Amino acid sequence: MPEITTVGFDADDTLWHNERFFAITQDRFAELLVDYAGREHLDERLLAAEYRNLGRYGYGIKAFLLTMVETAIEVTDAKLPASVIRQILEIGHDMLEHPIELLPHARTAVEEVAGTRRAILVTKGDLLDQERKLAQSGLGDLFAGVEIVSEKTPQVYARIFDERGDGAARSIMVGNSVKSDVLPALAAGAHAAHVPFDLKWALEHAEHPEPQPRFHELDDLGGLPALLERLDDGTRSSV
Structure with missing residues (x-):
């Protein structure tokens, strides 16, 4: 496993x-x-x-x-x-x-993950709008679960990774927001992979965490499969 x-x-x-x-x-x-x-x-x-x-x-x-x-x-x-x-x-x-436009490597990354692990979508926002975007993305069938939450907190991540997986310690959250995708996931005990995006909402700004074994940086989603392989090998990774 x-x-x-x-x-x-x-x-x-x-x-x-x-x-x-x-x-x-x-x-x-x-x-x-x-x-x-x-x-x-x-x-x-x-x-x-x-x-x-x-x-x-x-x-x-x-x-x-x-x-x-x-x-x-x-x-x-x-x-x-x-x-x-x-x-x-x-x-x-x-x-x-407005039609949905996938980011580079998005489909390939989700497909590769879904082939060997549980891929789940964890997003916040308006329920109907997020459901619309997911349906238009063409990625919906690849996810083992979808969680649309009002806020991303350590407690929310802990619950999701317990209910949808094998607990936070064996989970990783991948996203562009340090505030919403990285810090609370780390606080819940999960790994977190930051994938930066060139535009950021001012209210999503947060300082990066101190270097630690569960925090990872990716240039884009294309590096996710290799990161997961290195984590399987028990080595700390940074791309």
């Missing part, structure tokens, strides 16, 4: 593009409000509202859409024309309808 029997994959910006669509939408949002607020001020207000609303709306496109409307009302002192609110809703709808 391999040393690592369960591999958890993050979804957004690990398996498929996500943050770049938020960046494009934020540019369009700024264009709509150019007569009311400067870009830097608007970005600051939007980010503050996103942080404030995490407990209300959670993560995902719908939460972002509501927060854009709220921010637009605030920065215009509630003088925003209904026509602009309608345009904000339309750009949010565009995000919900």
